[in-house]
Amino acid sequence: MATEIPNISANGQLPGISTLPARVTLHPRFHSHFLSADRDITVYVPPQYDQQPDRHFPVLYLHDGQNLFDPGTSFVPGRTWRVAETADETIEAGAVQPLIIVGIANTGDRRIAEYTPVPDWKMGGGDADKYGRLIIEELMPFIHANYRTLRGREHTGMGGSSLGGLATLYLGLQYPEIFGRLAVLSPSVWWNHKSIIGYINEVRLDHRPRIWLDVGDAEGRRTLADADLLERRLKANGWRSEVDLHYERISGGTHDEGAWAERVGPLLRFLFPSDSMIPADREHSF
Numbered sequence: 001m002a003t004e005i006p007n008i009s010a011n012g013q014l015p016g017i018s019t020l021p022a023r024v025t026l027h028p029r030f031h032s033h034f035l036s037a038d039r040d041i042t043v044y045v046p047p048q049y050d051q052q053p054d055r056h057f058p059v060l061y062l063h064d065g066q067n068l069f070d071p072g073t074s075f076v077p078g079r080t081w082r083v084a085e086t087a088d089e090t091i092e093a094g095a096v097q098p099l100i101i102v103g104i105a106n107t108g109d110r111r112i113a114e115y116t117p118v119p120d121w122k123m124g125g126g127d128a129d130k131y132g133r134l135i136i137e138e139l140m141p142f143i144h145a146n147y148r149t150l151r152g153r154e155h156t157g158m159g160g161s162s163l164g165g166l167a168t169l170y171l172g173l174q175y176p177e178i179f180g181r182l183a184v185l186s187p188s189v190w191w192n193h194k195s196i197i198g199y200i201n202e203v204r205l206d207h208r209p210r211i212w213l214d215v216g217d218a219e220g221r222r223t224l225a226d227a228d229l230l231e232r233r234l235k236a237n238g239w240r241s242e243v244d245l246h247y248e249r250i251s252g253g254t255h256d257e258g259a260w261a262e263r264v265g266p267l268l269r270f271l272f273p274s275d276s277m278i279p280a281d282r283e284h285s286f
Contacts, residue, residue, distance in 0.1 A: 019072035021084035023049065032138055034130040035114060037107035041139065042069050043147065044084045046091050046098035056148045058099045058272060060181070061135060063115065063160035063167060065103025067257050073105075079257045086264040096268045097275070100147055104139065106164075115163035117170040117199070120192040132171045136178060152180075153207060157271055159183025161260050166191055169211075169230075170199065176207045181271040184213045185260055186253075189226035200233045210244045212267040216253020224249070246270045 020026060020042070027041040042065050048055060066073040068083040083101055090096040107114065116125035135158075143149060158179045160168045165187030172182040189196055211234065215227035231247040239245035248266070253259045 019070045021069055023047070024069050024084050027142075030139065030142070032134040034133045034138070035107075035110070035127065037110050039107050040065065040073075040105040041142075042066075042103040042105070043143070044069065044087060044101040044103075045147065046087065046100070048091075048098040049100075049148070055098075056150045058097065058150050058155035058157070059102060059143060059147075060099055060157040060159060060183075060268075060272070061102045061104060061139070062158070062183075063104055063106065063164035064111075065105040068101075068103040074257060076257055079261075081257060081261045081264055083264055086261070087268065090265050090268050094274055097272050099268075099272050100143070100149060102139070102143055104135070112163065115160075115167040116191055117166070118192050118195055125191075128167050128170055129174075131167065132174065135171070136175065153177055153209075154180045157181035157183065159185070159212075159267070159271075161185035161187075162255065163188045163191070166196060169196060172209045172211075173200065173203050173205065176205045176209055180207065180209050182209045182211045183267045183271060184211060185263060185267070186215055186219060186223065186255055187213070187227065187230065189230050190222065194226065194229070197229065197233050200230075200237055208238055208244055210271060211239065212246050212270050214248045214250055214253070214263055214267075216250045216255065216259055218252055219255045223255070 024042055024044045027043065029038040030041045031038050046057065049057065062068055067075050068081045071078045071080050074080045087096070087101060091098050112123060113125045113127040114131040115128060117128040119126035144151065153176070156179055158168050158172055159182065165184045168182050169184050169187060172179045213227065213231060215224055217224060234245055235241065250259070250263065
């Protein structure tokens with residue numbers, strides 16, 4: 001469990017006091033040759049990591065890493081996605097296979113640029129290709145070198161919300177041979193006149209990633225309509241409901257960390273189910 005912090009400072013941190021949950025390690029100021037800003041990396045390992053020292057584990061990479069584990073760094077101080085706690089609960093319940101989860105912190109003012117695949121005429125952006133190279137060419141080798149990982153698309157996932165959901169979908173479809181499982185929460189389909197829809201229609205894949213897609217029904221009519229459109233386009237391009245695509249409208253779901261925290265358990269169960277939870281007729285979809 002995370003250390004309880006009664007008084008969080010204005011910047012969301014208390015010097016000298018760790019608020020990270022158990023088995024979450026901070027790797028500060030990770031440097032890239034593709035993007036100028038350094039960023040913190042946080043890594044969760046499951047209880048089995050120390051209990052079974054010869055075992056290797058699948059990996060899920062998540063954007064907006066400062067919002068995932070530590071209440072002292074979250075965008076809303078004290079409110080996180082509770083990723084470590086939820087992963088522990090679902091793994092110990094036998095519903096989710098033990099996995100490593102890597103949080104990639106955003107870089108503040110550069111977040112929009114790094115999470116968007118093409119520039120918007122008013123808002124700029126368009127550095128997602130460089131961000132993807134950071135993940136694939138720099139971060140993934142670092143994780144493989146320092147943690148006991150399983151490699152291959154069937155063992156590698158990516159996820160994020162809002163613009164992080166957009167980046168996840170774009171990079172997942174650009175690198176389907178690397179990422180086999182995608183968590184796309186409340187995606188910003190609207191970016192640059194919904195250009196991601198055209199990308200889905202144009203891309204040709206040898207492998208379709210398994211996708212969790214969701215939206216809260218309290219996120220606004222446009223966001224709901226865009227998520228519905230995205231689901232239709234994915235299905236028109238070969239994805240199959242409850243086989244390699246799960247789409248869910250979350251009743252009362254809002255566009256914030258607390259709402260996304262409620263979706264962590266379900267998305268882990270869909271993307272990384274334990275072997276005992278996979279129906280025999282769906283094993284081929286992994």
